[in-house]
Amino acid sequence: MPSFRPLSRIASAFTTPLTPADYLRLVNPLSSARQLRAVVTAVQPETADSVTIRFRPGKGWNPHEAGQWARIGVEIDGVRQWRSYSLSTGAGQDPAITVTAMGTVSTALVRGTRVGDVLFLAPPEGDFVLPEHPRPLLMLTAGSGLTPVMSMIRTLVPRRADADVVLVHSSRTPEEALFAEELLELADQFPGFRLVQWFTGERGRRLDLTTTSDLDAACPDWRDRASYACGPVDFLDAAESLWNREEGELRVERFAPVVAPGSGGEGGRITFEKTDKEVEADGSTTLLDAGENAGVLMSSGCRMGICHACVTPLLAGQVRDTRTGEVHGEPGHLIQTCVSTAAGPVSLDV
Template sequence: MDCMTRLNPLARLASVFTTPHAPEDFLRLVNPLSSARQLRGIVTRVDRETPDSATIHFRPGRGWHAHEAGQWARIGVDIDGVRQWRSYSLTTAGGEDPAITVTAIGAISEALVHRTEPGDVLFLSPPQGDFVLPEHPRPLLMLTAGSGLTPVMSMVRTLVRRRSDADVELVHSARTRETALFRDELEELAGLDHGLTVHHWITGERGRRFDLTSTDDLDATVPDWRERATYVCGPTEMIDDAEALWRAAEVESRLVIERFAPITLPGSGGDGGRVVFEKSDKEVDADGATTLLDAGEDAGVIMPSGCRMGICQSCLVPLQAGRVRDLRTGEVHGDEGQLIQTCVSTAAGDVYLDV
């Protein structure tokens, strides 16, 4: 990525000036992974998966810990001088060297997919998340769509290669065969007869999505679905339908979900208002649908952020004055000094933030 820090030129320069010592001895002094303040990783390989997605392998520095299958990490990249953070599931098997698989849908993912190269530096936070495999082996159903396959791919890679008693039914939806992530590897793993059955649901060929508003598609595809611990990751609508269906079948305790976007209450946006970023000396008019985080970034304020969906608390900013609305509940609140989760809050009138 042309706008990211690269190690390679530094390594080349080091080898010229450090002889007879090993360049590594000197590089340790300026190693981009060695910052005490910010965990970093070096991109070691980039594999193209589909025209719009890529797997980025990286070597993390000290402070990283091995991930459990299904966990995610915050990844920061410097783009045009501004550090942008997004969350990505780790797609390699639990405990293996990490990688993320990114699908390009917006500015940051686009840069990661199309402009990342070996030697680039990624900023990192350690793996987290509780969308992880059950402690004891049991029959599993994985329901995924699009890039929602990523945390489940880590689980499949972990289970199928390492546990002889794996019993996994995976139903993955994609628009076309060409855009179905990991299709060849999944079909190969399913062919090993190691307890994985893969059902690819290609919406472009079937003319409709895998329907979770009734039990018909599930009954036809995985008849014993009610008995299985079920992991769902995909678009909001799919997750909402699954929650309703499992609740109606009175088996919701067997459902584990992972969302890539926040749950917002329809119509919870409210009025909007003027948002003043005091320390940055910037202000902007934000409508009731724009989060304070987006409003700040659009105005050029360096906003702290992480998951951007209300789970990691990385985006907290103190409120100086005004009221904000929580997009998840519609609740309007605001006390001076209160820490505001800017990724899920909008302005409810004029707002003054200490950032």
């Protein structure tokens, strides 16, 4: 009986030295067996420095829940850089990220992304999501912290007649406020959604969460609501402290890692063995930042100790975890460079 080779092997005979997949990607840029990709379908300006980038993922993407985030990869000067971004569209909709031009990768996305560009993806993650059962909600956001909450609002408010959501959003000016027109339209159209805009340029300060007075005025029944907060570190620290005192229910989404007091350590010389580079770093500079500042190609993702994309083998020395202050490390251990600083001389397998 004759034997039949798989079609892929037959096709390879005609495409060598390339593979059939290489030719398929010329026709369909989303086709890849190794890396999830997406094609940009729209780039919508939000403010002078922010855009919403909508994209169509290829096979392997899992539909996101409202409030989740995903790692996005983009090629910059021939190097693939990864960052984590909250998904701003509602659950069940094609995904999008809303990006503000801050930092190398975000600025490249805002200034350089065009329809038809290909992005690299990782599946959505995160537990900053809507409660399982309907209940009154309070959303506290500042700046780009509105992004994951906007996904929740777009999911809940237009779809449920019993939605009861209060959003208190802080931004510097009306011109710098994300999604300003859409939020005003939602508040006008749906009685179950109330918007409180807090403009620091007009009031001279951000919403004060060291006491309850601002909250009492903005949302008198805030203690009876399930609350969510997202924004700058000091804003979230104050919110957590207030809710702990009041014994309330609060979920927080941070865009930066929690740093334990006194966790910086002494620093030291960091040796990147594979690239033959050395750099002195103080106790407050993470191994990831030290490597990137020295021109070393470092893997990264969320940059806050969640996704583990930055995990790197430790060859020698010890490191300090910025979240706990703990010093640890043995040769061969895998460490997260985005939340580790040098605790003396360190050698990395990079």
